[in-house]
Amino acid sequence: MVSAPGGLMSQTGNMDFETVIGLEVHLQLKTQTKIFCGCRNVFGSEANANVCPVCLGLPGSLPVLNRQVLLDGIKVGLALNCDINRFVKFDRKNYYYPDLPKGYQISQYDFPIAKKGWLEFPCEGRSKRVGITRAHLEEDAGKLIHDDRLNCTLVDYNRTGTPLVEIVSEPDMHSPQEAYDYLTALKLTLSYLNVSDCDMEKGSLRCDANVSIRPVGQTKLGTKAELKNMNSFSAVKRAVEHEVERQTRLVLSGGQVVQETLLWDDAQSITVPMRSKEDAHDYRYFPEPDLVPFTLTAAEVESVQIGLPELPSAKLGRIRQSYGINEYDATILIQDRSLADFFEDCARLYSDYKNICNWINVAVLKEIRSRKVGLADLPLKPETLAALIQRVDDGTISNLVGKDILSGLVDSGKSVDTVIAEQGLAQISDDAALEKVLDEVIAANPKTVAEVKAGKTAAMGFFVGQAMKKMQGKANPKKLNEMLTRRFQNG
Amino acid sequence: MIDKKTVYYVAALARLRIEDAEAERFARNLDDILQYIDKLNKLDVDGVRPTSHVLAVENVYRDDKVLPSLSPEEAFSFAVEQHERHYKVPKVIE
Incomplete structure (x- = not known):
């Protein structure tokens, strides 16, 4: 009106x-x-x-x-x-x-x-x-x-x-x-x-x-x-x-x-x-x-009807229901029929559907856009993406490294484990090594230690960052956080 | 009744230039044709299948297969005027 x-x-x-x-x-x-x-x-x-x-x-x-x-x-x-x-x-x-x-x-x-x-x-x-x-x-x-x-x-x-x-x-x-x-x-x-x-x-x-x-x-x-x-x-x-x-x-x-x-x-x-x-x-x-x-x-008409693909509105409803994906994410997936298919292929290999969806809608779409191709022309197999997400889940690599190597995986066609081994990307989760680095960064920054002790717990992130830097980004951040929390709780 | 105005209108649609005497004759001709159509319209055609084509043939298809197109020499052999592989025609304003 x-x-x-x-x-x-x-x-x-x-x-x-x-x-x-x-x-x-x-x-x-x-x-x-x-x-x-x-x-x-x-x-x-x-x-x-x-x-x-x-x-x-x-x-x-x-x-x-x-x-x-x-x-x-x-x-x-x-x-x-x-x-x-x-x-x-x-x-x-x-x-x-x-x-x-x-x-x-x-x-x-x-x-x-x-x-x-x-x-x-x-x-x-x-x-x-x-x-x-x-x-x-x-x-x-x-x-x-x-x-x-x-x-x-x-x-x-x-x-x-x-x-x-x-x-x-x-x-x-x-x-x-x-x-x-x-x-x-x-x-x-x-x-x-x-x-x-x-x-x-x-x-x-x-x-x-x-x-x-x-x-x-x-x-x-x-x-x-x-x-x-x-x-x-x-x-x-x-x-x-x-x-x-x-x-x-x-x-x-x-x-x-x-x-x-x-x-x-x-x-x-x-x-x-x-x-x-x-x-x-x-x-x-x-x-x-x-x-x-x-x-x-x-x-003849019937055979065309039978050959019709699942249409977007039906696909949206089914993906939301079968995988528990919210409307916003499912809507992004169905914008491209092959993207939705790719999601479903991944979902057969890995069961945290919401997580797959996040990876596809952010990291994979970024690859597609930066290369100006359709998904069909992106040489990424569902198996590769599923393996990559699993390596992040089991702590072998950090989430950040995972996002970083996606592009290389697409280009090289190598397996996830090969790329992790070749580039030495596996996280260091060894307790002794991590504690040693924390000792060093804490000793070097007494001012920040005082801040944390005064209740500014957010400053702990500074130590995580410093430890990461010393270990070329390979330290397991989850473990670092746990160790720091323990240290400061115990005074 | 078909008048001369209608004849000129139809002629313009068909890009035909006609003389005044012709327009009068065509008006009469078209009128005769329409009167005959009126006669047909009065016939009882219940039970007669509508015809959309005079041939008793249907479903003539072609497969979606590429066939050779004309060479540029052939394609322009009958062009009145051409310019850089385009057919050149008097300017039409959009």
């Missing part, structure tokens, strides 16, 4: 508006080939290297559906709790633009592959459910580069024909934060399916937002504006915030929202009306004559 900006309230009285947001997400599938031809589906090739008569729309060429695209579409639909249409057909969406060489986009109109689903996710401390209107298959368009110097537009058709799933939500979100949380949850779910890179920077996940406002209590939807050109989830949030404010001011000053497409300029935090495609919204859909229809059997 958005209150009217203060300065305008006096004109129309106190009027509160409800924000209504629906999101359209385009997801590029990472199949080997394009949706209707055998050209490579890759990002970053030389311009127009992956084109053929079909994706260039040359006369006489005919599209043939990539079966994997259909299966991935079903997968996305099922993961979003949709009904799958067992009758699948494609339609032509007609508009003229140079990024679309055929003059039409092959899409799905009245029989989308999936419809009537929902996504549930945590949002502002409660559970939020957003309806999924539909998810349909279509082809991506080419990339345009507007060249001012040559006063022309340059076209690269590599992206033309890249398989897309367009996921349309119900207008169920009522704040920019809800839109942000929906996108985050949607991306997490989609990433588990392994059908797309889900990378906004590379354009494999893109989002448009439909935004309107209405007086609180009104059931009829207000006129919406469509926002485009946001290239991060936070940009979506900022653009929606800006648009809600713009519409509120407009309505309060007696104006009316007109249905239009606005481009978000993130650098300047403004929206700019899109000049082209003004009357191009008359798409004249009709059934695609170049593709015959498809009928899916119940068994």
Whole structure:
């Protein structure tokens, strides 16, 4: 709910508006080939290297559906709790633009592959459910580069024909934060399916937002504006915030929202009306004559359902319950499907689950981030991490040394015991050796001794540090503390 | 009734330039077609399966296997204008 900006309230009285947001997400599938031809589906090739008569729309060429695209579409639909249409057909969406060489986009109109689903996710401390209107298959368009110097537009058709799933939500979100949380949850779910890179920077996940406002209590939807050109989830949030404010001011000053497409300029935090495609919204859909229809059997849909991985929300619940991990830690683990798997592999080898979780969420994540890789590319075996934690537990090495050698273990691939032996890292727990060092540091620091005796027990840490220094960090700190406590208790 | 305005609108969507005399003729033609459609709309089609395609064929798929793309020479052989491996077209404003 958005209150009217203060300065305008006096004109129309106190009027509160409800924000209504629906999101359209385009997801590029990472199949080997394009949706209707055998050209490579890759990002970053030389311009127009992956084109053929079909994706260039040359006369006489005919599209043939990539079966994997259909299966991935079903997968996305099922993961979003949709009904799958067992009758699948494609339609032509007609508009003229140079990024679309055929003059039409092959899409799905009245029989989308999936419809009537929902996504549930945590949002502002409660559970939020957003309806999924539909998810349909279509082809991506080419990339345009507007060249001012040559006063022309340059076209690269590599992206033309890249398989897309367009996921349309119900207008169920009522704040920019809800839109942000929906996108985050949607991306997490989609990433588990392994059908797309889900990378906004590379354009494999893109989002448009439909935004309107209405007086609180009104059931009829207000006129919406469509926002485009946001290239991060936070940009979506900022653009929606800006648009809600713009519409509120407009309505309060007696104006009316007109249905239009606005481009978000993130650098300047403004929206700019899109000049082209003004009357191009008359798409004249009709059934695609170049593709015959498809009928899916119940068994085919069922087999995709069976092949679905455990999805993030289910995994979160199970990890919390089975291992007694708190929500915060479990939420970090499930951000990456392979990280959660890694945790569970470790949990089979070592039973202090909370401890494993701490090691993974801090030390292992640090390794992943500093190397800028995914867990899959980090050569760390669950056996190695479990062995390392055990050596810390049994006092062979200190916690600090344990954290220190993790990086080396990843690099060398050696066993934990080998690295401890090679680098002479084992802690010194020998009583006589430790007592001797303590004798020395206590004798050398009479002032601190006096402080401790005067009741400043925290000063004992100084002796631990000094003893550690003398023993090159290999002294067992637990033992040192015990010995010191005993000494001072006895006067 | 289809008027000339509608004809011009449809022609603009299809990027067609038409003369005034043509617009009048097309308006009549389109009107005839729509009248025929109206006639079809009155037919009783209960029990007739909807047709979305004229061929009695379905489920024509392709495996997700890479096939060779065009060489740059082939890909640009029909380009009216090109610039550094891009197709060059009149400027479109966004």
